[in-house]
Amino acid sequence: xxxxxxxxxxxxxxxxxxxxxxxxxxxxxxxxxxxxxxxxxxxxxxxxxxxxxxxxxxxxxxxxxxxxxxxxxxxxxxxxxxxxxxxxxxxxxxxxxxxxxxxxxxxxxxxxxxxxxxxxxxxxxxxxxxxxxxxxxxxxxxxxxxxxxxxxxxxxxxxxxxxxxxxxxxxxxxxxxxxxxxxxxxxxxxxxxxxxxxxxxxxxxxxxxxxxxxxxxxxxxxxxxxxxxxxxxxxxxxxxxxxxxxxxxxxxxxxxxxxxxxxxxxxxxxxxxxxxxxxxxxxxxxxxxxxxxxxxxxxxxxxxxxxxxxxxxxxxxxxxxxxxxxxxxxxxxxxxxxxxxxxxxxxxxxxxxxxxxxxxxxxxxxxxxxxxxxxxxxxxxxxxxxxxxxxxxxxxxxxxxxxxxxxxxxxxxxxxxxxxxxxxxxxxxxxxxxxxxxxxxxxxxxxxxxxxxxxxxxxxxxxxxxxxxxxxxxxxxxxxxxxxxxxxxxxxxxxxxxxxxxxxxxxxxxxxxxxxxxxxxxxxxxxxxxxxxxxxxxxxxxxxxxxxxxxxxxxxxxxxxxxxxxxxxxxxxxxxxxxxxxxxxxxxxxxxxxxxxxxxxxxxxxxxxxxxxxxxxxxxxxxxxxxxxxxxxxxxxxxxxx
RNA sequence: GCCGCCGUAGCUCAGUGGUAGAGCGCGUCAUUGGUAAUGACGAGGUCGGGAGUUCAAUCCUCCCCGGCGGCACCA
Numbered sequence: 001x002x003x004x005x006x007x008x009x010x011x012x013x014x015x016x017x018x019x020x021x022x023x024x025x026x027x028x029x030x031x032x033x034x035x036x037x038x039x040x041x042x043x044x045x046x047x048x049x050x051x052x053x054x055x056x057x058x059x060x061x062x063x064x065x066x067x068x069x070x071x072x073x074x075x076x077x078x079x080x081x082x083x084x085x086x087x088x089x090x091x092x093x094x095x096x097x098x099x100x101x102x103x104x105x106x107x108x109x110x111x112x113x114x115x116x117x118x119x120x121x122x123x124x125x126x127x128x129x130x131x132x133x134x135x136x137x138x139x140x141x142x143x144x145x146x147x148x149x150x151x152x153x154x155x156x157x158x159x160x161x162x163x164x165x166x167x168x169x170x171x172x173x174x175x176x177x178x179x180x181x182x183x184x185x186x187x188x189x190x191x192x193x194x195x196x197x198x199x200x201x202x203x204x205x206x207x208x209x210x211x212x213x214x215x216x217x218x219x220x221x222x223x224x225x226x227x228x229x230x231x232x233x234x235x236x237x238x239x240x241x242x243x244x245x246x247x248x249x250x251x252x253x254x255x256x257x258x259x260x261x262x263x264x265x266x267x268x269x270x271x272x273x274x275x276x277x278x279x280x281x282x283x284x285x286x287x288x289x290x291x292x293x294x295x296x297x298x299x300x301x302x303x304x305x306x307x308x309x310x311x312x313x314x315x316x317x318x319x320x321x322x323x324x325x326x327x328x329x330x331x332x333x334x335x336x337x338x339x340x341x342x343x344x345x346x347x348x349x350x351x352x353x354x355x356x357x358x359x360x361x362x363x364x365x366x367x368x369x370x371x372x373x374x375x376x377x378x379x380x381x382x383x384x385x386x387x388x389x390x391x392x393x394x395x396x397x398x399x400x401x402x403x404x405x406x407x408x409x410x411x412x413x414x415x416x417x418x419x420x421x422x423x424x425x426x427x428x429x430x431x432x433x434x435x436x437x438x439x440x441x442x443x444x445x446x447x448x449x450x451x452x453x454x455x456x457x458x459x460x461x462x463x464x465x466x467x468x469x470x471x472x473x474x475x476x477x478x479x480x481x482x483x484x485x486x487x488x489x490x491x492x493x494x495x496x497x498x499x500x501x502x503x504x505x506x507x508x509x510x511x512x513x514x515x516x517x518x519x520x521x522x523x524x525x526x527x528x529x530x531x532x533x534x535x536x537x538x539x540x541x542x543x544x545x546x547x548x549x550x551x552x553x554x555x556x557x558x559x560x561x562x563x564x565x566x567x568x569x570x571x572x573x574x575x576x577x578x579x580x581x582x583x584x585x586x587x588x589x590x591x592x593x594x595x596x597x598x599x600x601x602x603x604x605x606x607x608x609x610x611x612x613x614x615x616x617x618x619x620x621x622x623x624x625x626x627x628x629x630x631x632x633x634x635x636x637x638x639x640x641x642x
Numbered sequence: 643g644c645c646g647c648c649g650u651a652g653c654u655c656a657g658u659g660g661u662a663g664a665g666c667g668c669g670u671c672a673u674u675g676g677u678a679a680u681g682a683c684g685a686g687g688u689c690g691g692g693a694g695u696u697c698a699a700u701c702c703u704c705c706c707c708g709g710c711g712g713c714a715c716c717a
Binding site for chain 2: 103111112113114199200201202203204205208209210214215216217219245249250256257258259261308309311312313315316333334365367368369370371372373377462463464547548549550551552577578579580581582583584585586587588589595597599600601609611616617619
């Protein structure tokens with residue numbers, strides 16, 4: 001006899017050997033029909049496996065989020081069966097459920113092609129229709145290893161070998177096919193359903209290590225219901241629509257070319273946007289007590305040796321030399337060592353601290369070719385960088401102020417939501433534990449003071465100090481790591497930064513490395529995708545397009561555009577010999593926030609007709625002076641608004 | 643860097659072992675029109691680069707460069 005406790009606290013006794021299915025059947029016929037697995041003491045468990053003893057049970061139906069994970073995992077098994085059936089000789093490895101679906105890593109000498117997907121999907125559907133029950137078996141460890149070796153599944157054998165000696169080796173069968181798996185699984189393949197789709201093919205290393213054999217990974221998406229699959233495919237389309245590389249081309253913001261891989265050619269409108277962002281951030285930083293500096297691009301190798309970069313970061317550095325002087329120089333990959341040089345000029349007093357040095361620092365890093373990705377990952381970029389030199393006692397106040405500044409800036413760019421990660425001391429580190437204690441506590445205190453909650457990332461700090469990372473969420477829910485603040489006990493030591501304390505003795509300052517946007521290039525990429533190119537007025541590269549209806553209004557239109565520009569607005573005039581419909585369409589597609597239409601009537605009355613992006617027919621007609629005043633006020637960056 | 647896919651006009655893309663085509667854009671001309679495409683005509687490409695196979699290569703093979711999707715990387 002076993003006693004089962006349900007989520008609502010009710011208890012019920014069942015005969016030994018009763019399965020989840022039996023329990024469900026005892027509750028109701030419809031539940032028995034819908035049940036696909038159970039949770040046994042909080043862990044997912046096969047529906048048709050005998051419940052081992054007294055337990056808390058929850059019956060999972062398809063609609064349950066945890067059921068979805070099982071469905072996805074099973075879908076991976078169905079994929080593996082289909083692939084091995086169609087492509088004999090392919091070895092299986094692992095195939096877990098992931099966000100939105102699953103993947104499966106195969107080993108096969110010949111490459112798969114996405115052209116194979118249709119055939120594989122058809123086979124998968126046939127396996128689902130065949131309704132093979134998933135049957136669990138327990139095998140002897142040695143026998144299992146020998147068996148998988150014998151049938152040529154070297155990876156599976158290796159997995160079992162690496163399992164702890166006492167672990168249960170469970171095998172699941174689905175019709176003629178079987179696989180090593182901890183489970184649990186659905187009652188049968190029919191329950192996987194047909195809401196799946198193979199998406200892409202990618203290389204992946206066995207166990208994620210690039211020294212291991214390369215496997216072929218097939219990604220699929222899978223949902224409980226077809227409607228969810230359709231919705232997901234739509235979301236992918238939406239992300240593609242917003243792709244900054246596509247929008248960048250359409251809106252002529254920037255381009256890349258192969259002679260400068262990973263470096264941006266900013267076009268006039270893109271650079272306008274860039275400068276708008278930079279100038280805004282600059283004003284916010286000045287207001288927050290930062291002093292802006294500019295430091296050299298090329299520094300002697302000796303300098304990077306002293307900073308430690310030559311040793312630890314050289315692979316990512318562009319190196320240059322000059323024959324005449326027999327010198328090796330490196331292009332700076334980071335600004336921090338240069339900032340220490342500025343700090344080190346002249347004797348600093350504790351009265352000078354905290355000293356906040358900021359720089360829109362241009363950095364170059366050699367990023368591997370495979371990691372380059374539009375504006376999101378480039379080799380030349382500018383950071384909204386700053387280093388705060390302070391005492392240990394000032395860390396909390398500085399980090400708190402930083403969090404406030406960051407929150408303000410994100411909010412102004414339209415990012416209301418972000419999360420914070422707190423990473424503390426790693427195993428490999430410099431600095432005494434007492435300093436780490438102090439810095440970690442200071443960061444925690446700052447988070448509390450700023451009213452923020454952080455996820456805890458134990459041991460993930462830099463070797464030189466603990467840090468906070470800031471991850472913002474965009475308009476369609478994607479996350480981007482942008483901001484960071486890191487304590488550094490190492491660099492001030494290496495580059496001998498010091499200040500004179502109240503006691504008249506030399507002390508080491510703590511250095512806080514911090515960025516809010518991170519790389520401006522990448523941040524612009526994020527902004528473009530967040531707004532899908534339809535920027536708010538203050539950011540839009542072209543804020544107002546003055547479009548004429550007839551050439552009789554040309555002179556007036558030029559005057560309007562000039563007046564708008566004089567008022568600080570980014571305005572252009574479209575005097576082309578085209579119909580107004582054509583112009584409205586074109587500038588609407590270009591996502592220009594305001595179209596000022598002028599015809600004969602406006603010219604005579606010295607008015608403009610304003611049409612806002614995203615509106616259909618509601619236009620407002622205003623006098624030129626009123627329109628300028630209105631738009632000038634509306635287009636002010638958030639920090640300059642009254 | 644690794645695996646797979648891709649590279650044809652400014653853009654989006656079609657196409658063929660006998661050196662190329664559409665739409666949009668661009669230019670010229672006509673048209674001066676009220677809020678999402680006026681019409682006609684025209685120009686524009688050594689088909690990413692190099693080598694090879696072939697009588698002949700944009701097409702087939704190899705190498706290189708770049709892009710895309712992942713993996714690895716992101717002190």
